[in-house]
Amino acid sequence: MTTKVPSDFSKMTEGEALYSLGVRATKKDGKKGLNMPIPGKPGESLFIPASDEKPDAIVASNRKQDRVQGAKKTRCHDCRCKVWISPATQEMLKRYPGTPVICIPCFVKRTEAENKQKKEAE
Numbered sequence: 857m858t859t860k861v862p863s864d865f866s867k868m869t870e871g872e873a874l875y876s877l878g879v880r881a882t883k884k885d886g887k888k889g890l891n892m893p894i895p896g897k898p899g900e901s902l903f904i905p906a907s908d909e910k911p912d913a914i915v916a917s918n919r920k921q922d923r924v925q926g927a928k929k930t931r932c933h934d935c936r937c938k939v940w941i942s943p944a945t946q947e948m949l950k951r952y953p954g955t956p957v958i959c960i961p962c963f964v965k966r967t968e969a970e971n972k973q974k975k976e977a978e
């Protein structure tokens with residue numbers, strides 16, 4: 857995979873890392889959410905609705921240099937690659953125990969699959 861991402865992820869939170877990947881807060885059909893560009897598909901993006909409910913998954917970075925102070929190593933629920941979870945994410949895991957932690961590529965895959973299912977259901 858040759859996804860181009862900025863190289864200096866050090867000391868970033870997942871939120872900042874996502875922001876640096878081009879993810880932006882947005883609104884669609886009156887719903888708040890995030891707009892995430894699809895790696896390898898310029899001009900295309902995914903809309904991820906925001907929710908106060910238990911998340912389906914927590915996104916963590918799989919790059920060693922994304923490690924922030926206090927970050928803990930774990931494995932991506934989907935592909936078993938090593939990911940780093942920041943203290944902020946660890947708090948989220950405490951709030952929603954049992955939520956799978958997944959890496960950014962798996963998050964994109966999941967969201968794409970969900971959107972496809974939704975389209976097919978329409």
Ligand SMILES: [Zn+2]
Nearest residue numbers: 932935959962
């Ligand atoms: Zn993964």
